[in-house]
Amino acid sequence: MAESSDPIISVHDLTIAFGPKVIQQNVSFDLKRGSIFAVMGGSGCGKSTLLKSMIGLLRPASGQILVEGEDYWAQNQRRRTELNHRFGVLFQSAALWSSMTVGENVALPMEMFTPLRPDVIRRLVELKLGFVGMEHAVDLMPSEISGGMRKRAGLARAIALDPDILFFDEPSAGLDPITSARLDDLILTLRDGLGATIVIVSHELPSLFKIADDGIFLDAKTHTPIAHGAPRDLRDHSTIPEVMAFMNREATVQDASATKGETHG
Amino acid sequence: MTNTHPPSPVTGQHTPQQAAWSLDASGIPLTLRLSGNWDVEHGGMAPFPQDGLHTATPGQVLQLDTQQLENWDTAFISFLWDVKQAANHAGVQFDPSTLPGPAQRLLALLPPEPAKPPAAQKAPAPFLDRVGDKTLRCLDETGTVAVMAAETAKGALKALTGKSGMRLKDLATDLWNAGPSALLIVGIVNFLVGAILAFVGLIELRRFAADIYVANLVGIACAREISAIMTAIVMAGRTGGAYAARISTMLGNEEIDALEVSGIPVSTYILLPSILSLSLMMPLLYIYGTIIAIFGGFVVAMTMMSGTAIGYLTTTVNGIALHEFIFGFIKSFFFAGFIALAACRVGLKAGRSAADVGIAATRAVVIGIVGVIAMDALFAIIANVLDI
Ligand SMILES: Nc1ncnc2c1ncn2[C@@H]1O[C@H](COP(=O)(O)OP(=O)(O)OP(=O)(O)O)[C@@H](O)[C@H]1O
Numbered sequence: 001m002a003e004s005s006d007p008i009i010s011v012h013d014l015t016i017a018f019g020p021k022v023i024q025q026n027v028s029f030d031l032k033r034g035s036i037f038a039v040m041g042g043s044g045c046g047k048s049t050l051l052k053s054m055i056g057l058l059r060p061a062s063g064q065i066l067v068e069g070e071d072y073w074a075q076n077q078r079r080r081t082e083l084n085h086r087f088g089v090l091f092q093s094a095a096l097w098s099s100m101t102v103g104e105n106v107a108l109p110m111e112m113f114t115p116l117r118p119d120v121i122r123r124l125v126e127l128k129l130g131f132v133g134m135e136h137a138v139d140l141m142p143s144e145i146s147g148g149m150r151k152r153a154g155l156a157r158a159i160a161l162d163p164d165i166l167f168f169d170e171p172s173a174g175l176d177p178i179t180s181a182r183l184d185d186l187i188l189t190l191r192d193g194l195g196a197t198i199v200i201v202s203h204e205l206p207s208l209f210k211i212a213d214d215g216i217f218l219d220a221k222t223h224t225p226i227a228h229g230a231p232r233d234l235r236d237h238s239t240i241p242e243v244m245a246f247m248n249r250e251a252t253v254q255d256a257s258a259t260k261g262e263t264h265g
Numbered sequence: 266m267t268n269t270h271p272p273s274p275v276t277g278q279h280t281p282q283q284a285a286w287s288l289d290a291s292g293i294p295l296t297l298r299l300s301g302n303w304d305v306e307h308g309g310m311a312p313f314p315q316d317g318l319h320t321a322t323p324g325q326v327l328q329l330d331t332q333q334l335e336n337w338d339t340a341f342i343s344f345l346w347d348v349k350q351a352a353n354h355a356g357v358q359f360d361p362s363t364l365p366g367p368a369q370r371l372l373a374l375l376p377p378e379p380a381k382p383p384a385a386q387k388a389p390a391p392f393l394d395r396v397g398d399k400t401l402r403c404l405d406e407t408g409t410v411a412v413m414a415a416e417t418a419k420g421a422l423k424a425l426t427g428k429s430g431m432r433l434k435d436l437a438t439d440l441w442n443a444g445p446s447a448l449l450i451v452g453i454v455n456f457l458v459g460a461i462l463a464f465v466g467l468i469e470l471r472r473f474a475a476d477i478y479v480a481n482l483v484g485i486a487c488a489r490e491i492s493a494i495m496t497a498i499v500m501a502g503r504t505g506g507a508y509a510a511r512i513s514t515m516l517g518n519e520e521i522d523a524l525e526v527s528g529i530p531v532s533t534y535i536l537l538p539s540i541l542s543l544s545l546m547m548p549l550l551y552i553y554g555t556i557i558a559i560f561g562g563f564v565v566a567m568t569m570m571s572g573t574a575i576g577y578l579t580t581t582v583n584g585i586a587l588h589e590f591i592f593g594f595i596k597s598f599f600f601a602g603f604i605a606l607a608a609c610r611v612g613l614k615a616g617r618s619a620a621d622v623g624i625a626a627t628r629a630v631v632i633g634i635v636g637v638i639a640m641d642a643l644f645a646i647i648a649n650v651l652d653i
């Protein structure tokens with residue numbers, strides 16, 4: 001049995017690419033049990049793509065992802081699917097199944113992978129939707145609810161099977177500040193309540209400073225991670241110009257023309 | 266370029282001067298004189314030739330004289346960008362200091378060169394390479410579709426024992442869309458086709474006093490070929506297009522990704538109900554279509570020829586052998602399977618934007634129709650060989 005101090009996921013020297021186009025390389029990090037791990041970086045640097053390779057949607061070009069010591073991508077499809085049952089994923093676009101009601105969306109994974117009786121599932125669906133404040137929407141179709149509500153329903157679906165690892169791609173994008181702050185609390189509560197480990201992609205600095213206790217910063221120019229650590233530590237102690245600019249919301253790292261000369265010259 | 270519109274002294278009003286430039290290469294430093302109205306409306310988007318500075322010696326400074334410059338907008342910046350690039354190429358030092366401040370700042374935003382499309386993609390591959398590539402991709406595609414068909418068939422077998430995990434609600438919706446809700450359009454098309462066949466047939470047969478054989482003509486043609494094809498074409502346009510659009514929309518919404526991550530097989534949740542319902546409904550629609558087509562022929566025949574209704578119907582019943590119906594029935598089943606599989610595959614392979622949904626729908630319809638007609642030709646050959 002794995003020690004509780006072992007990392008739950010550890011990524012070794014990963015390269016992710018679309019065909020010949022390398023998105024990120026030399027990506028290595030450990031995901032500590034019970035931590036909230038932030039994946040940061042500018043738009044288009046490959047955060048969603050990294051997430052995709054961790055949840056089995058995109059085979060990395062090289063490197064390893066160890067889930068409790070087991071090489072994820074070396075397993076066959078069937079074993080990967082089994083491992084996936086420990087994952088809960090909230091997609092950037094929520095990705096609710098549009099032909100089903102909100103309730104059915106949350107119920108489907110349970111119907112599919114647990115032997116529970118329909119009335120028990122119904123109760124559990126109410127419970128999970130209750131966690132995210134969506135119990136009233138159980139019989140609505142995804143097209144009948146707002147974008148923020150869809151995000152919350154997607155969250156309820158992600159926790160349907162009580163996963164131990166949760167992946168959130170920009171959970172608070174498009175939410176109003178109050179809902180967004182409530183979502184932070186919800187994420188913390190879920191982590192403590194379910195004992196889950198959480199990987200979160202986000203641009204919301206205040207929320208990252210508040211909830212994340214570890215992280216990685218991906219750089220779009222060099223296609224490698226350039227910093228590791230909790231967002232608040234990076235904010236306070238990092239000396240890397242790109243990271244400082246990101247954490248302090250500065251427009252440019254250096255004088256615009258100097259940067260141009262550097263990249264194109 | 267010259268000034269074509271001098272200021273008018275009569276009205277005292279100021280007519281905008283046309284944009285003009287001239288290069289003074291004699292002096293040191295080089296001077297580019299810019300005058301007039303450099304906006305898109307008046308000056309158009311004047312380009313500066315890429316080799317406009319090739320006579321200059323490297324290291325020279327290019328100054329801009331903007332004293333007679335009037336209005337300017339993006340067109341001016343575009344021109345200056347060209348000049349800057351030409352100066353770079355000729356090794357000339359571009360001095361923007363005499364430009365209006367905002368223009369200097371806009372120009373500083375632009376990179377030295379516009380982004381070039383990657384060269385590797387431009388070069389066409391040698392002919393044989395392309396043929397080989399296409400062939401490999403075709404084989405690959407055939408393999409994928411075969412796997413899809415096998416998985417669906419497996420799913421269908423499991424569904425018989427009630428263990429497939431397919432949602433019956435989805436199946437019911439798809440059955441309704443592929444069957445009852447298509448009755449009207451399939452009926453209209455088949456009625457008209459039967460009527461047209463009878464009309465044309467009657468005109469020709471009448472010359473031989475063989476009017477009554479129009480019943481056989483319409484009956485056999487519709488039962489064996491036309492109703493099966495017409496129904497399949499209507500359904501390819503109606504249901505095939507809808508399947509492709511639905512699946513590619515789900516792809517764009519990451520719904521398919523979500524299924525895969527949860528380990529819910531796309532084949533049982535999306536493909537099985539769609540393919541099953543079309544394959545079940547199409548043969549029924551074919552029978553219905555044939556009956557309507559025969560009825561269409563009957564209506565025309567009754568208004569154009571003198572025989573009795575009973576006589577016509579008896580001739581029809583005696584004229585069509587049962588195996589014609591069976592042949593059409595089996596063909597319809599295969600047409601349906603093909604249309605649904607092709608549509609699902611096209612949908613799953615589509616891109617993720619709104620335009621891709623439209624492309625996928627179109628492609629599914631085209632592949633469906635062409636495929637159905639090609640398959641029908643194949644069936645005709647097989648029937649000929651087997652002497653059916
Ligand atoms: N299917 C694809 N094929 C080829 N390139 C892709 C594909 N999907 C994404 N990319 C490229 O991969 C890079 C990373 O994309 P990704 O979606 O991971 O960015 P991101 O960091 O999540 O950005 P954002 O913060 O805007 O969501 C981008 O440059 C994008 O152009």
Ligand SMILES: [Mg+2]
Pocket residue numbers: 047048049092169
């Ligand atoms: Mg993203």
